[in-house]
Amino acid sequence: MSDSDRPRPLPSLAVASHKGDAGRVTLLAGSAGDGGRAMPGSAVLATRAALRGGAGLVSTITLDDRVWAAIAAAAPEALPVDVEGGAGTVERVAYELERRADDRARAVGPGLGRGQVVRPLVEAFLHGGDGPLVVDADGLNAFAGRPQDLRRGRGALVITPHPGEAARLLDARVGDSEDARIDAARRLADSTCSVCVLKGHRTVVVDGDGVWINSTGNPGLASGGTGDVLTGLLTAFLAQVGEAFSVGDAVRAAVWVHGRAADLAVESTGVRALLASDVVDRLGAAERELDAGRGA
Numbered sequence: 001m002s003d004s005d006r007p008r009p010l011p012s013l014a015v016a017s018h019k020g021d022a023g024r025v026t027l028l029a030g031s032a033g034d035g036g037r038a039m040p041g042s043a044v045l046a047t048r049a050a051l052r053g054g055a056g057l058v059s060t061i062t063l064d065d066r067v068w069a070a071i072a073a074a075a076p077e078a079l080p081v082d083v084e085g086g087a088g089t090v091e092r093v094a095y096e097l098e099r100r101a102d103d104r105a106r107a108v109g110p111g112l113g114r115g116q117v118v119r120p121l122v123e124a125f126l127h128g129g130d131g132p133l134v135v136d137a138d139g140l141n142a143f144a145g146r147p148q149d150l151r152r153g154r155g156a157l158v159i160t161p162h163p164g165e166a167a168r169l170l171d172a173r174v175g176d177s178e179d180a181r182i183d184a185a186r187r188l189a190d191s192t193c194s195v196c197v198l199k200g201h202r203t204v205v206v207d208g209d210g211v212w213i214n215s216t217g218n219p220g221l222a223s224g225g226t227g228d229v230l231t232g233l234l235t236a237f238l239a240q241v242g243e244a245f246s247v248g249d250a251v252r253a254a255v256w257v258h259g260r261a262a263d264l265a266v267e268s269t270g271v272r273a274l275l276a277s278d279v280v281d282r283l284g285a286a287e288r289e290l291d292a293g294r295g296a
Contacts (some may be wrong), residue, residue: 005212007252009291010054010240021055023104023239025234026097028125030070032138033063033085034115038156042111042137045225046076046232050107051234052283053254059103061096064091088122094195104239105132109139110228118142124132126153132247136231138162144168150192157194157246158217158238160231164178166198172244178202197234198281199227203255207248212250216259218274219264225276233283253290260286 013021023249027050030043043060050058058078063085071080081296083092097106109123112118119142125133132155140161140238143149150157163174166184181198185206191197195207203214234254241250261282266274 006293007196007256007290008245008249009293010250010253010287011242012235018156019056020061022054023236024057024100024102025050025235026059026100026103027235028061028063028093028108029110029123029228030060030067030111031064031085031233032112032115032121033083033089034113034117035085036113036115037114038064038066039111039113040064040067041225042228043067044074045228045280046107046110046235046279047071047078047080048280049229049232049283050231050236051077051162052280053054053233054287055236055239058232058236059100061093063093066196070191090116090124094124094128095120095282097124101129102131103131105134105235106234107134107136107231109134110231112138114138114141122150123152126150126155126157128193130155131242132158132250133154134158134160134231134235134238137165137227140165141168145171147191150194152211156191156238156241156250158197158234158247159188159194160199160227160234161188161191162199163175170171174198178204178213182206186211188189195202195247197230197255199230203259205248206254207251208236209248212252214255214259216256217262218259218266218271220234220258220269220271220274221259221262223274226258226262226272226279228252229276229279229283233258257283257286257290260289 185198
């Protein structure tokens with residue numbers, strides 16, 4: 001596929017749809033519950049993006065009271081689930097995932113830090129359901145040099161590294177050229193049996209359909225929190241996967257909408273002033289543009 005190919009729009013919602021039809025998703029972000037620094041912004045941005053992406057119900061597991069409070073204040077439509085950190089954290093998270101086994105998609109990684117508990121938390125998500133799973137940020141760092149260990153999950157896997165995270169996974173430098181980035185994304189997709197989204201200028205998506213290069217986005221996305229937005233949006237879109245809308249379709253649509261939302265935002269903010277929250281606020285407009293291609 002070439003960068004001129006606009007992704008397939010999401011399936012239309014039936015008139016009589018309920019929130020289950022729009023997809024229930026579960027996230028874990030903002031803290032690993034190990035006493036490390038909490039990053040509530042990561043959890044808030046991912047949660048808000050999942051809501052704007054159309055998920056019918058967003059449950060965000062939190063392992064720190066500060067993260068729970070931040071989500072409750074910033075995203076009242078979401079369901080923050082407070083799980084006590086410390087000893088037994090992984091078992092408690094696994095229990096919450098079991099309770100939500102029917103959720104359509106899940107995501108883990110943003111803002112978790114690099115403590116020893118992060119890898120077991122990701123592994124709990126790998127085994128916590130049959131739906132698609134997004135692993136991002138610190139969730140990927142926990143598998144540095146061992147990307148093949150991510151193959152152990154039950155459902156489809158999507159990984160979303162930036163070049164630094166990709167280099168840590170591969171234990172090798174990722175070059176700046178498009179060919180080098182495509183090669184790195186292919187290696188990661190092969191080693192993890194995943195759809196790989198290598199973020200950056202002209203984000204590269206590699207899946208079973210081949211290579212797709214995104215044409216939307218701008219340098220303003222090179223700022224804190226924008227990757228968390230993509231994670232939440234992608235999780236919501238993956239909740240719509242079905243016979244006529246594949247995992248690859250969902251990934252390409254999310255990457256395109258994320259970049260297009262940033263393009264719409266800079267029309268008023270300018271590139272330098274773009275914030276991740278500005279991208280969240282423009283997701284709806286970008287989704288409408290993508291939807292305009294339905295049936296064309």
